[in-house]
Amino acid sequence: MKNRVLIVIMLAAVLLSGAITFSVQADERVGIFVNGQEIDADIPGQIINDRVMVPVRFVTEALGGRVEWNEFHKRVIITTEPELxxxxxxxxxxxxxxxxxxxxxxxxxxxxxxxxxxxxxxxxxxxxxxxxxxxxxxxxxxxxxxxxxxxxxxxxxxxxxxxxxxxxxxxxxxxxxxxxxxxxx
Structure with missing residues (x-):
């Protein structure tokens, strides 16, 4: 269940951000780019069951947001501040x-x-x-x-x-x- 929630959140983060692009070649890691800059994440993006999965923390933080894990409710909480x-x-x-x-x-x-x-x-x-x-x-x-x-x-x-x-x-x-x-x- 924990993995399923994480996968859904990671996919949502990918779909909601038009500023993210991916570069994939056969049998290579998934490159993650935010606003033209590649993110050097310690966990590489992956393709699982024909879906691209990326680490939500690195993508969110690259976009200026914060990620928190709520252990009690088993939730990932993503917050961003709108541009002033x-x-x-x-x-x-x-x-x-x-x-x-x-x-x-x-x-x-x-x-x-x-x-x-x-x-x-x-x-x-x-x-x-x-x-x-x-x-x-x-x-x-x-x-x-x-x-x-x-x-x-x-x-x-x-x-x-x-x-x-x-x-x-x-x-x-x-x-x-x-x-x-x-x-x-």
Whole structure:
């Protein structure tokens, strides 16, 4: 049973990745290439019953993922992190990752604070975000923000800031571009 699960997982990994190619000659090992680079796996790929079997750990790690074995449930767990999309502000590139999900725009909370400080400066008010309660305080307004953990990032939906009248922007989802209307600069 353990071998059957491993074979199914290895085959699934092979079929799901269009970035993997194989080179096979009669009676030779199966070469595994990921994005044009050959993987030097300690366990070579094999052809078993007319199916190509490759070591899932080496392929997954070559693609930037992680593989874990759950002994209790007899499962191989493969996880990958999606590539971060970086936001543009008024068509200028930034180093700020963003997430757009279910109609909401999310930024890492520190980037959100920097955005408010730079684009909507006020001499008397300093924006603050309290991570423990996911609340934003600015100009005597307290706003609860939708927050999520995305890998190493604590992200907040900035739509609530727009609804509260603190910032005003348009979002171009196709180009990942945020443009402010009437910024405080």
């Amino acid at each position: 999309k970086l936001m543009k502000l008024a068509d200028e590139a930034t180093t700020w990752p963003y997430w757009y999900e279910n109609g909401k725009l999310y930024l890492e909370y520190r980037n959100m604070l920097q955005l408010v400080r730079e684009y909507y400066p006020h001499p008397s008010y300093v924006p603050n975000f309290f991570k423990s309660s996911n609340t934003f305080v600015f100009n005597n307004k307290t706003i609860d923000l939708s927050a999520q953990q995305k890998g190493d990032f604590h992200v907040v939906a900035i739509d609530e800031l727009k609804k509260a009248g603190i910032i005003n922007y348009t979002w171009d989802e196709k180009n990942g571009n945020l443009t402010f209307k009437d910024p405080g600069k």
